[in-house]
Each structure stands twice: as structure tokens, then as C-alpha cells.
Amino acid sequence: MIIHVDMDAFFASVEVLDDPGLSGACVIVGGMSSRGVVSAASYEARQYGVHSAMPMYEARGKCPQGVFLEPRRRRYKELSRAVMLILSRFSPVIEQVSIDEAFVDINGCDRLHGGPEKIGRAIKEAIRRELGLTCSVGITPLKFLSKIASDMDKPDGLTLIPPEAVDDFIGPLPVAKVPGVGRQNRKQLERLGIRTLGDVKKYSTEQLVRRFGKYGQRLAELASGIDPSEVKGVRPVKSLSSEQTLPVDTRDRDRLRRYLLKHAEDVSRQLRRHDLRAKTVTLKVKHADFSQVTRQVGLCRHTRSSETLFKTACGLLDNYRPTRPVRLIGLGASDLSEKEGPVQMSLFGEPDTDALKWEALDHAVDAITERFGREAVRRAELFNDDRRRK
Amino acid sequence: MKTIFTKSELLDVLSKVQGLTNRKTSLAITENVLIQTTEGGVTITATDLETGFEGIYPATVATEGIIAINSRKLYDIVKMFPADQINIEELENRWVAITSEAVEYHLVTMTPDDFPDIPRADEIDFFEMETAALKDMIEKSVAISVAGDEKRAHMIGVNFETVSEADNDYIRMVSTDIKRLTKVDYVCDSKTKPAANENVIIPKKGLNEVNRFLAQDGTVEVGVQSNHFFVRKDNETLVINLLDGEFPPYRDLLNIQTAYDVLFPREPLLMMLKRMSIVTSEEYKAVIFNYENNALQVRAVNPNVGESKEKIAIDYDRESLEVAFNPRYFIDALNFIESENVLLNIVDGEHPCIVRGENTSSYFNIIMPMKI
Numbered sequence: 001m002i003i004h005v006d007m008d009a010f011f012a013s014v015e016v017l018d019d020p021g022l023s024g025a026c027v028i029v030g031g032m033s034s035r036g037v038v039s040a041a042s043y044e045a046r047q048y049g050v051h052s053a054m055p056m057y058e059a060r061g062k063c064p065q066g067v068f069l070e071p072r073r074r075r076y077k078e079l080s081r082a083v084m085l086i087l088s089r090f091s092p093v094i095e096q097v098s099i100d101e102a103f104v105d106i107n108g109c110d111r112l113h114g115g116p117e118k119i120g121r122a123i124k125e126a127i128r129r130e131l132g133l134t135c136s137v138g139i140t141p142l143k144f145l146s147k148i149a150s151d152m153d154k155p156d157g158l159t160l161i162p163p164e165a166v167d168d169f170i171g172p173l174p175v176a177k178v179p180g181v182g183r184q185n186r187k188q189l190e191r192l193g194i195r196t197l198g199d200v201k202k203y204s205t206e207q208l209v210r211r212f213g214k215y216g217q218r219l220a221e222l223a224s225g226i227d228p229s230e231v232k233g234v235r236p237v238k239s240l241s242s243e244q245t246l247p248v249d250t251r252d253r254d255r256l257r258r259y260l261l262k263h264a265e266d267v268s269r270q271l272r273r274h275d276l277r278a279k280t281v282t283l284k285v286k287h288a289d290f291s292q293v294t295r296q297v298g299l300c301r302h303t304r305s306s307e308t309l310f311k312t313a314c315g316l317l318d319n320y321r322p323t324r325p326v327r328l329i330g331l332g333a334s335d336l337s338e339k340e341g342p343v344q345m346s347l348f349g350e351p352d353t354d355a356l357k358w359e360a361l362d363h364a365v366d367a368i369t370e371r372f373g374r375e376a377v378r379r380a381e382l383f384n385d386d387r388r389r390k
Numbered sequence: 391m392k393t394i395f396t397k398s399e400l401l402d403v404l405s406k407v408q409g410l411t412n413r414k415t416s417l418a419i420t421e422n423v424l425i426q427t428t429e430g431g432v433t434i435t436a437t438d439l440e441t442g443f444e445g446i447y448p449a450t451v452a453t454e455g456i457i458a459i460n461s462r463k464l465y466d467i468v469k470m471f472p473a474d475q476i477n478i479e480e481l482e483n484r485w486v487a488i489t490s491e492a493v494e495y496h497l498v499t500m501t502p503d504d505f506p507d508i509p510r511a512d513e514i515d516f517f518e519m520e521t522a523a524l525k526d527m528i529e530k531s532v533a534i535s536v537a538g539d540e541k542r543a544h545m546i547g548v549n550f551e552t553v554s555e556a557d558n559d560y561i562r563m564v565s566t567d568i569k570r571l572t573k574v575d576y577v578c579d580s581k582t583k584p585a586a587n588e589n590v591i592i593p594k595k596g597l598n599e600v601n602r603f604l605a606q607d608g609t610v611e612v613g614v615q616s617n618h619f620f621v622r623k624d625n626e627t628l629v630i631n632l633l634d635g636e637f638p639p640y641r642d643l644l645n646i647q648t649a650y651d652v653l654f655p656r657e658p659l660l661m662m663l664k665r666m667s668i669v670t671s672e673e674y675k676a677v678i679f680n681y682e683n684n685a686l687q688v689r690a691v692n693p694n695v696g697e698s699k700e701k702i703a704i705d706y707d708r709e710s711l712e713v714a715f716n717p718r719y720f721i722d723a724l725n726f727i728e729s730e731n732v733l734l735n736i737v738d739g740e741h742p743c744i745v746r747g748e749n750t751s752s753y754f755n756i757i758m759p760m761k762i
Contacts, residue, residue, distance in 0.1 A: 300537075302673070341691070342676035342714035342760035346568045347742055348638045356761065 001116040002231055003104040004138045004146035005087060005123060008155035010100035011040035014076055015069055017132050026066035030056050033247050039071050043155055076100075079131060086126045090119055095231045101150075103143060105231035120158050141166060142227040148177050166225050171198035178222060180215065188212070197223045237274050241282070242266035243330020249288045251325050253317070258381055260313045261306075263331035265379070268306035268362055271333060277302035278333035281309055283316040286328035294332075295320050302337050305358035309333060391455025391480040393427045397471055399447065404465040406603055406626075407436035407443050411461035415439045417506065422458040424505045425478070427451045435508055436461060441596040442508035443603070445626040455480050458502040464488075467495055509629050511620045516611035519561070519576065521604050521623070524612065527574045528601045530726050530753060531565035532594045534572060543635025544568075547591035550619070552578075561612075564640055565594070570719045571640060571742075573754040591637055592619045596630030603628055643756050646744060651733045652681070652704055653748065659732065660724040662700050663717040666690045669698050670717065676760045677717040681736070682710035690717075713739040714760040720745065723755035 007013065011029040016022045026045035030038040036056040048063040059066065080099045087094050090113055093105035106119050113119045120137045127135055136157040138149025145166065149159040161169050174196055175181050175189050188211070194200055200208070200223035208216030221227065242263040250256065260283075271278060279302045286292045295316040299308065313331045343356060368377045404423070411421055415438055424435040432449040435442070457480050468476065473490035480486050481496070488495040531548045540546055549564040559578040564571065600621050604610060611622040619630045666677045666688055674692040684706050689699035713736060724732065729747035736743045739762065745755040 337673065338693075341674045342678075342762045344569050344675070344716060344760045345740075345758045347566065347571055347640075347643065347756065347758045348568055 001106050001139055001141055002143050002146045003106055003116070003120055003123065004143075004150040005083075005102050005104060005127075006136050006138075006147075006150045006154075007083065007100035008134045008136060009040050009042050009046075010080075010133075011071055011076055012042040012045070013133050014072075014079055016042065018075070022067055026050070026063050027069065028059055028063065028066045029069050029071050030059070031245070032056070032068065032070050033245075035245055035247075079133065082131055083127060083133075083135075086130060087123065089126070090123060093231050093233050095233065103146065103231045116162075117158070117160050120160065124156070124158065140169075142222075142225065143229045143231065144179055144222060144227050145169070147179060148173070151177075170223065170225055171196065173197045175200070175219075178219070180218070185212065185215070237276060237336060239282075239332055239334035239336065240267050240270040240274070240276075240278070241284075241330055241332035242270070243284055243328060243332075245286075245328045246326065249325035249327050251322060256317060256322075256326060256329055257314055259329050260317065260331055261310050261379060262382055263329070264310035264313060265306045265382075267331055267333050268304050268309055269366070271304035271336075272362065272366060274336075276336045276338060277304045278309075278336050279303075280333070280335035281312040281316070282332035282334065283313050283320065284328070284330040284332065285317075285320065285322055285326055287322070288325040288327050290327070291324075292328075293320065298335070301343070302335075303355050303359070304333075304362070305355045306362050307358040308355050391425070391427050391457055391478070392452040393432060393478055394450045394452075395432075395468075395476045395478065397468060397474050397476055400476060401465075401468050403434050403445055403447070403626075404461065404468055407434075407461060408465060409599055409602055410436045410438045410441060410443060413438040417504075419458060419500050419504045420506070421460055421462065422500055422505070423461045423464065424456065424458050424502055426456040426502075427454050429454065435505070437506055437508055439506065440593060440631050441599045442629045443599075443626070444508055444629075447625065452479075456502040457484070457486055458500040458505050459486055459497060460499070463497060509618050511613065511615070511622060511627055511629065514613040514615045514620060516613040516620070516622060517578075518609050518611055521608050521610045522606050523576050524610055524621075525601055525604055525606065527561075527563050527576060528597045530572055530574045531563045532597050532601070533722055533726070534565045534567050534570060535594060536567045543591050543633040544637045546595070547593050547633040547635070547637075548597060549589050549637040549640070550592050550614070551589035564637070566638070566640070568638075569716070569758050571643060571754075571756040572723075573640070573644060573756070575752040577752070589637060590614055590619065591633040591635055592630055593633055596628075600628055600630070643742060643744075644754060646735055646751075647737070648735075650735045650737050652686075652706055652736065654686075654702070654704060654732050654734060656724055656727060656730060656732045658702060660721060662688065662702055663720050663724070665700065666698060667717045667721065669695045671695060675716045675718070676714040676762075678712060678714050678762070679736075680710070680712050681706050681708070683707075688717075711736065711738060712762070713743075714762050715743065715757060716760065719755070719757045723757070726753065726755075 012027040015027050015029060024044060026048065027042040028038055028045050028050055029040045030036050038050060038052050038054045038056060038059050040052055041050040045063050045066055050059045050063050076099060084094065084096055084102060087102055087104050091104050091106050091109050095103040106116060113122065116139045120139045124135060124137060127133055134156040136150045136154045138146040138159050140146045140149050140161040141163045145161060149161055152159045175194060176186050200219050205217060205220040208220050279299050281297055283295045297312060297316055299312060309331060365377055407423060411423060420437055420439060426433040432447050434445050467488055472493060475490060477489045478486065484499045486497050486499050536545045545567055551562050553560045553562045560575040561578060563574045604623060613620040617632045619632060621628045669690045669692045671692055671694060677688050677690045680687040684703060685701050686704050687699060687701045691697040723745045727747045729749065731748040733746050733748060734743055739759055742756045742758045745757065746753060
């Protein structure tokens with residue numbers, strides 16, 4: 001059996017936990033700028049129609065009495081780690097999907113911890129008692145079903161679908177609930193008269209594959225109660241990125257470059273934390289009209305130097321030459337590799353070894369940041385930027 | 391313009407200039423060859439704006455004149471021409487006829503006035519070299535090449551200079567991609583009296599053309615003047631525009647402390663490194679050299695492929711030493727060295743390794759290690 005654990009209104013609950021005075025209030029966590037979006041809303045706020053990813057101004061309109069808070073990511077991460085630690089007491093096979101949810105494979109754990117329901121209750125109890133937070137759990141034999149089940153009895157719920165009940169459960173399940181079915185797919189499915197997973201069985205696997213490609217195959221499997229995906233103990237990182245919606249739209253190249261520098265430093269930091277190096281750099285630009293472009297380039301060798309990431313992204317920006325105002329800018333790193341083998345040195349100490357020096361510098365900055373915080377040392381360019389803002 | 395060519399002679403010239411005329415440049419006219427007929431014969435000119443070619447040939451000239459004709463088309467026509475004699479005649483409005491008794495082509499040509507000037511080798515002190523020696527120097531130097539978009543002069547060019555050491559004068563070419571460096575010396579004899587010149591940087595692309603242009607035999611004349619490097623063989627001249635830039639100070643790299651020399655049999659070392667490079671890849675290029683107890687053990691580890699190791703007996707009684715290299719660089723070097731034994735001069739894991747033949751110092755390969 002697989003348990004999906006989903007923290008209830010995680011960010012908002014953490015705020016209530018740290019400030020009990022907020023208990024019962026409509027707590028809304030999200031970006032505070034005029035264009036921020038809701039990251040999390042307490043169940044009280046949800047009653048007013050506030051939900052995550054909603055623009056902040058809309059949330060303020062719907063719930064004017066709400067308490068609006070800036071997210072405190074560090075604190076959330078701290079508690080997220082504590083939750084994962086608790087889960088690891090129940091099974092070694094845990095797959096953290098995001099900051100506030102995880103899959104736990106409990107096959108073979110019943111002799112140790114009891115049956116699925118008992119384990120589910122024990123997890124909820126441990127998280128409540130030790131951290132003061134609630135979560136909802138879904139327990140089913142299939143990974144995708146567990147995710148759907150955890151959402152059925154929120155907050156503080158527990159939904160158990162034993163193997164013998166799976167078929168009855170899947171039949172009437174709306175396809176819209178199936179992970180991976182987006183708006184486009186749903187429309188296409190509806191046109192075929194497919195509203196539930198039961199309806200999927202009206203078509204042969206071949207027909208579905210012809211229509212939806214690989215996803216058709218998966219749909220057919222899910223409809224028959226087959227989900228080959230496993231709980232992956234450690235999920236390999238495939239890409240790392242950093243992006244942000246700008247406080248105001250801009251086409252000022254220098255300004256965009258400064259944002260890229262910040263993102264380059266952030267991505268470089270993530271690479272160092274995972275002990276990875278990247279060989280592909282991606283620039284992401286979203287325009288004021290929400291149209292989005294990405295531009296990619298391969299590097300000649302793996303790196304995690306913030307300077308190389310920055311320069312490469314700037315090169316992409318220069319080549320792309322956005323003409324419309326930019327609303328969001330981001331930098332991604334992919335084609336990741338674990339610690340690189342030996343690195344070619346230069347006879348004359350030229351730029352090829354510069355990358356190594358920058359990596360060493362980044363590393364030193366990490367050490368300082370660890371001791372004195374992020375404000376202690378940073379690029380002069382970014383420092384000026386902050387001062388200018390103040 | 392009207393003249394008669396011998397098929398084989400014209401074909402020989404045209405095949406030499408295809409490399410130049412097929413290269414994309416900012417001027418469309420460089421796809422053409424310039425053919426000028428005068429009383430003395432025919433002059434054929436081609437350029438890619440960096441390297442120019444000029445050849446003067448005896449021919450039967452009926453009328454003087456000048457045309458700029460597409461090099462590729464003319465080459466194809468001549469290559470398959472069914473007769474030994476080819477008549478080329480300019481008609482009206484830049485139409486040119488290429489004919490024999492049975493064949494007739496009419497080609498559109500371009501305005502010869504637009505053809506860029508090729509620098510003339512006037513008043514240059516040429517010096518003479520064996521052609522084979524020059525070709526050998528060039529081949530060793532251009533073996534180190536860099537990716538297409540590189541612009542730094544010392545990477546895309548070869549340092550060329552004359553050097554006086556001990557009792558000898560040398561002509562020296564030095565080539566690098568900053569990861570490794572080669573030095574090739576040519577000992578000047580009495581016939582070779584190059585004017586002492588400051589070092590110049592000759593583009594590798596142009597040197598490749600020189601190599602293509604020269605046959606193995608005889609001697610060739612070489613000269614440097616202001617911004618050009620000239621190579622003249624009989625009636626044909628190549629001229630290369632020199633590059634602007636500084637060549638990095640390389641002389642310190644040539645100093646050898648013989649105490650660090652280790653003698654290897656060339657062929658077994660070469661084969662061992664070739665076997666090692668089977669497991670290396672673009673991502674994992676390195677081979678680790680481990681010197682210890684009269685043996686060199688090399689190993690390659692590539693997480694995506696696997697690993698291999700191999701041992702070779704040598705005279706080595708210094709402290710054990712571990713250093714990583716790209717084996718490709720050694721393979722390139724060893725392929726050029728002809729002597730039975732080679733010397734590897736390795737100080738430590740931070741300093742470059744010098745590879746050279748046992749009894750010669752005319753060809754050095756200096757290879758920078760990889761940081762482990």
C-alpha cells in the first residue's frame with residue numbers, strides 16, 4: 001500500500017502555529033506586491049473563495065478581513081524537513097513531491113507498524129503531536145489513487161481504499177481528477193464521451209494511444225487499476241531554476257541583467273547544495289501579455305559557477321532581444337551531472353580556469369553566508385540595487 | 391580575352407584554390423577566380439579575404455583581357471571536360487564561352503574590377519626551406535585547433551618567429567589552445583637565411599591552405615612582410631593576412647629539468663593510451679597517471695561507461711606521483727614523434743608535462759594536466 005501525505009494549508013497552518021492569535025482567522029500567505037499571488041490560504045479563507053495561485057488583489061477583494069502575510073520559506077522548509085523525518089520512521093521508501101506532500105511506500109511494514117489504516121493514523125498523530133500540524137492522508141494500493149484519496153477528506157482526513165475496493169472506486173472517478181489530465185486533454189476526452197475513468201474502458205488501448213500517445217497508454221492502465229509508477233526513494237534532480245515576477249514590467253536591459261545575476265547566484269547555490277553541475281542554461285522570459293519564451297544553450301563543460309551561469313544567461317538575453325516589456329524573468333540549469341571528474345587546467349591561467357576560480361569563490365561565499373546570513377556578503381551590483389530601492 | 395588551356399594544368403590550379411573559393415566570405419565575388427591574360431601568359435587569382443593565391447602560367451594567349459568566373463562551376467566543367475584543349479573566350483556583356491570542338495558552355499561572370507587586391511610579394515627577402523620540412527611544421531602546428539567561434543589570435547593562429555640559440559638559427563612555430571602547446575623548430579642551414587623578424591601570428595586556416603597547396607618535393611620560399619606571410623613555389627604564391635594579437639609568453643614552458651625525464655618506449659605507450667581512451671568520453675576525458683616503483687599505472691574511470699587500468703614498466707624511483715591528463719593530447723603528440731623512445735617530463739600534478747623524442751629537442755608537446 002502507498003500512503004500520500006498532504007499537509008493541510010501548509011504555509012497558512014505554519015503561520016497559525018507560530019502565532020496562535022491567528023487561529024480561526026482567514027490567513028492568506030502570498031506575494032505582497034501588487035502582482036503577487038496566493039501561495040496558501042487557511043480553510044477559513046477558502047470559504048470566501050480564496051485559493052492558491054489566485055492573484056493577491058482578487059483575494060483581498062474576496063476576503064477583505066483576511067490576514068495577509070509574506071511567506072517565510074525558511075521556516076516552512078524547517079517544518080517540511082521535520083515532517084519528512086517523521087515519515088522516515090515508518091518506511092525507508094519516501095518520495096517527497098513538494099514542500100508539503102510526500103508518498104510513503106508501506107509495503108512490508110505491517111508487521112512492524114500494523115496495517116495500513118493504523119500506520120496512516122499513527123503518521124497523522126505523530127505530526128499533530130510533535131509539530132502541531134494537521135495533514136490528510138490517502139492510502140491505496142496505487143500511487144495515483146493515493147494522491148486523489150488524500151484530497152477527498154480535507155482537512156485532517158484519512159481515506160483508505162483497500163485493494164478489493166479499487167475497481168469500484170476507479171469506475172466513477174472523474175478523469176479531471178487524474179494527475180496529468182489538463183484542460184486540453186479533458187476537452188478532448190469529453191469529446192469522446194469520457195468523463196470518468198470507467199468511460200475510458202469503452203475504448204481500446206490502441207485507440208487511446210493513437211489519440212493521446214503515451215498518455216493514452218497510461219490512461220488505459222489507470223482505468224484497469226494498473227499504475228506502474230513506484231515511490232522513488234530519492235528522486236534525482238533533473239533541473240534547477242530560479243525565477244521571479246518583477247515588481248513592475250520592464251524592458252530595461254541592465255535591470256533584467258541584475259535580476260539574472262540574482263537568479264544565477266540562486267541556481268548556483270542550489271547546484272552546490274545538491275553537489276551537481278549543469279551543462280545547459282535556460283533563460284525564461286514572460287511578457288506583459290503573458291506570452292512566454294524560453295531560450296537554451298549548452299555549455300562546453302559542466303559548471304556551477306554563478307558567473308558562468310550569469311554570463312551565459314545574459315548572452316541568451318542579448319540574442320533574444322525582448323522588445324515587449326518583461327513581466328517575469330528566470331534562469332534554469334539542466335543536463336545535470338554529479339561532481340565532475342578532473343578539469344582541464346590552462347597553461348596560461350586563462351578564462352578556462354576562471355570558471356574554477358569562480359566556483360571556489362562561490363564556495364567561500366557559501367561559508368560566509370552560513371555563518372553570517374545572506375546579507376553579509378554579496379555582489380556589489382545587487383547591493384546597489386537594494387540601496388536604490390530604499 | 392581569349393586563350394587556350396591544357397585541361398590537366400588548369401584542373402591542377404583550380405583544385406588548389408577550391409578551398410579558398412568555396413569558403414563563405416562577406417563578398418560574393420570571392421567565389422570566383424580571376425583569370426587575366428597578358429602577353430607573358432595567364433595569371434589566376436583567388437582569395438577568401440584572409441588567404442590569397444596567385445599563379446602565373448604560360449599559355450597561348452590570343453587576346454589580352456580579364457574575367458572573374460565562378461570557381462566551382464569552372465572546376466566542375468574542366469574536371470569533366472572531354473577534350474585536352476580548352477578554349478576560354480570572353481564574349482559581350484561578361485558572357486564567357488568555354489569550348490572545344492564538340493562542347494560549348496556560355497557562363498555569366500562577374501565584374502573583374504570588384505575582385506579584391508591580393509598583396510604583392512615585392513621586395514621581400516624570401517628564404518628557402520625544404521617543402522617537406524615546412525609541411526611537417528604546419529601539420530604539427532595545426533593539429534591543435536579550436537572551435538569555430540573562437541576569436542583569440544593566439545588560439546586560432548600559430549606563432550612564427552626566428553630564434554637564435556647556441557650556434558644555431560631556427561625557424562620556430564608555436565601553436566596552442568591553452569590546454570597544450572607544441573613547438574616545432576627548423577634548423578636553418580646556409581641556404582636558409584631568414585631576416586631576423588619579430589614574432590608574427592599566422593592563422594591556422596591559412597596554414598592549412600599552404601599545406602594543401604604544397605607538394606612534398608623540392609624547396610619553397612617563405613617570407614614575412616608587414617602584415618603578410620608569403621609562401622612561393624616556382625610560379626605560384628600564397629599570401630596570408632597575419633593576425634593582430636599577443637602570443638602568450640611561452641618560453642618558460644620550454645625549460646626542461648632533465649631530472650624529471652622518464653623514458654618510455656613510444657609505441658607501447660601510444661597503444662596503452664589509445665586503449666585507455668576507449669572508456670573516456672566528452673564528459674569524462676581524464677586518465678589518471680600513477681607513477682610508482684618503476685611503473686606507470688594509468689586508469690580511466692567513466693561512470694557512464696566503465697573503467698580500465700593498465701601498467702607499463704619504466705625507470706622511476708622518485709616519490710609516487712598522481713596526475714590526470716587528457717590522453718588524446720598524448721596520442722596526438724606520440725603520433726607525430728618518430729623516434730623509438732620518448733621522454734615524458736613530469737614535475738608534478740600542477741605543472742605541464744613535456745613530451746619529446748629521445749634525442750631531439752626540435753619538437754616539444756607541452757600538455758597541461760587536469761585538476762583532480
